[in-house]
Amino acid sequence: MDNKNKRVIAILGSTGSIGTQTLQVVEEHPECFEVYAITANKRVDELIAQARKFKPEAVVIADETKYEKLKEALSDLPIKVYAGYESICQIVTSGPIDVVVTAMVGFSGLRPTIEAIKAGKAIALANKETMVVAGEIITRLAHEYKVPILPVDSEHSAIFQSLAGESGNQIEKLILTASGGPFRTYTASQLEDVTIEQALRHPNWSMGAKITIDSATMMNKGFEVIEAKWLFGVEAEKIEVVVHPQSVIHSMVQFTDGSVKAQLGTPDMRLPIMYALSYPTRLSSSFERLDFGTLGGLTFEKPNFETFPCLRYAYDALAMGGNMPCVVNAANEVCVAAFLSNRIKFTDMSRIIERAMQSADFTIKPTLDDYFATDTEVRKMAESWI
Numbered sequence: 001m002d003n004k005n006k007r008v009i010a011i012l013g014s015t016g017s018i019g020t021q022t023l024q025v026v027e028e029h030p031e032c033f034e035v036y037a038i039t040a041n042k043r044v045d046e047l048i049a050q051a052r053k054f055k056p057e058a059v060v061i062a063d064e065t066k067y068e069k070l071k072e073a074l075s076d077l078p079i080k081v082y083a084g085y086e087s088i089c090q091i092v093t094s095g096p097i098d099v100v101v102t103a104m105v106g107f108s109g110l111r112p113t114i115e116a117i118k119a120g121k122a123i124a125l126a127n128k129e130t131m132v133v134a135g136e137i138i139t140r141l142a143h144e145y146k147v148p149i150l151p152v153d154s155e156h157s158a159i160f161q162s163l164a165g166e167s168g169n170q171i172e173k174l175i176l177t178a179s180g181g182p183f184r185t186y187t188a189s190q191l192e193d194v195t196i197e198q199a200l201r202h203p204n205w206s207m208g209a210k211i212t213i214d215s216a217t218m219m220n221k222g223f224e225v226i227e228a229k230w231l232f233g234v235e236a237e238k239i240e241v242v243v244h245p246q247s248v249i250h251s252m253v254q255f256t257d258g259s260v261k262a263q264l265g266t267p268d269m270r271l272p273i274m275y276a277l278s279y280p281t282r283l284s285s286s287f288e289r290l291d292f293g294t295l296g297g298l299t300f301e302k303p304n305f306e307t308f309p310c311l312r313y314a315y316d317a318l319a320m321g322g323n324m325p326c327v328v329n330a331a332n333e334v335c336v337a338a339f340l341s342n343r344i345k346f347t348d349m350s351r352i353i354e355r356a357m358q359s360a361d362f363t364i365k366p367t368l369d370d371y372f373a374t375d376t377e378v379r380k381m382a383e384s385w386i
């Protein structure tokens, strides 16, 4: 990549963990990237600071009550200011944008991602819920509009990197590594009394609150299995999860000759973000290196599906197909928010998700509208049980 070939990017969810790290990648290589648009949900002060620093063409705040403040704070700069969810869905279609980094949280990522694909924009996919909910539609649209979906999730980036140069070669198995989260060694009864603070203390990765809780329940890994199925076209039976507490191997691919390829690195999200944005080129970075001399052992163990039932529910949902992954996602979003606001216990989350799977209307061939209806229905249902 060179100056004449700057990639023009839009970052949805620029004030979140992935969003701010994406901007750090831009700072690392200003000659390669140009920020066209940034959007945030409601963190208006952070958005103002980012806009003043990176001077994008446009900024969008989803929370319309924050519009006046944002507009006022940027009034001395030639930056277009918009508000509302609809504006986010529109801004991604802007002509100059090459890549849309989808880094917002949850189901809300679905519509802007679809709009971006239909406008022919490459997707740097950080919002895994989009793939969990509607992987079938997203992959079909990406194929139809000839749009690449570049994984930002570290496991999927590792698989993507391991597959470089392997086109045409058969995959025997994808092996997703999991840190196991803060409660890896806990028993089911110990899990009953864990606190929000404990659940938010991830051993290796620094991430947003939603995904950190998902990591603690291992729902995150379950979602990554679903994400891997759609990104790489590999059936669930061929996707294995292995717990690897050091988070040095980010995931692996086993080929039909028995050979296994892995990608290793420090647990730093800027690495997969940068690879997604510069693909197929690798850019230099000042990030920390692995030091094998001091690394010590790498260990592996089987995941515990009894203690962490959310992982099992994700496999079950994938096997059932239809709108079932959407059901699990909606129930999970409600549960994580309820846990984070101290309204339910940690172990209530999996109980409510299981109940939602048993109670929701099942549709085997959902349309996009069906996904929205399922999401609304399940949220209402799960809220009523809390």
Ligand code: MN3
Binding pocket: 153, 154, 155, 224
């Ligand atoms: Mn991940």
